Amino acid sequence: MNPVDLYSSRVATYTRFVNVVRYPQGIRAYFLRASWLRSGLHVLDAGCGTGFATLALRDALLKRRMVPGSFHAFDLTPAMIDRFRATLHKRAITDVELTQADVLESEALPAEWTNYDLIISASMFEYLPPHRVSEGFQRLRSRLNEGGRFVLFITRRNWLTRPLIGQWWQANLYSKKELKEALYKAGFTSLTVSRFPIQYRWLSLWGFVIEATT
Incomplete structure (x- = not known):
């Protein structure tokens, strides 16, 4: 099953799962x-799904008394975007602009969607063909401004994720070495592999958090 069909049929299940x-x-x-x-960040959420990463970032900014800047977000699956749009409407959030797009066809994004201070991506790159992951990273890197940052949340390959994410969610899984090689190939020059905060330590068993800059 392709990712669009998979997530169109499992929007509610995915929301409950996360x-x-x-x-x-x-x-x-x-x-x-x-x-x-910091305040005023120009942000892109690549593969936004139902919007939980954008909303988490926006909530963190507000919690730290910082002013959210402009947010753009795209996803391949219309059903996920519809769920995200409904959440934005319910929360009366008007500073997030959404569109449908494929990261591997990023030229389809609006021309003004560029020069980002921050690009985030959570649980999207698992669904690219493995031989095109580096290309996806490069396409996002080209939309960062000088000094911009890319933060990647992605499933790691281990005994837990193989059945739970690899099989049930039909995702590709990666080692730290594979991801670092793909990011360097995409043109990033500085990488930091981090963990989730201690109170969410089980998420570090699930996946990696990688910050990349040029």
């Missing part, structure tokens, strides 16, 4: 402690 493992809360906690977080 909430049960407290993935959005873990991402929010990660941003709450980020030393580089």
Whole structure:
């Protein structure tokens, strides 16, 4: 099953799944402690899904008394975008602009979607063909401004994720070495592999958090 069909049929299941493992809360906690977080960031969420990463970042900014800047977000699956748009409407959030797009066809994004201070991506790159992952990273890197930062949340390959994410969610899984090689190939020159905060330590068993800059 291709990713669009998979996630179109499992939107509600996916929402319950990420909430049960407290993935959005873990991402929010990660941003709450980020030393580089500041007001006015121009942000792109690549593969936004139902929007939990964008909302986690926005909540972290507000919690730290910082002013959210402009947010853009795209996803391949219309059903996920519809769920995200409904959440934005319910929360009366008007500073997030959404569109449907494929990271491997990023020229389809609006021309003004560029020069980002921060690009985030959570649980999207697992669904690219493995031989095109580096290309996806490069396409996002080209949209960062000078000094911009890319933060990647991605599933690691281990005994837990093979059945739970690899099989059930039909995702590709990666080692730290493979991801670092793909990011360097995409043109990033500085990488930091981090963990989720201690109160969400089980998420570090699930996946990696990698910050990349040029």
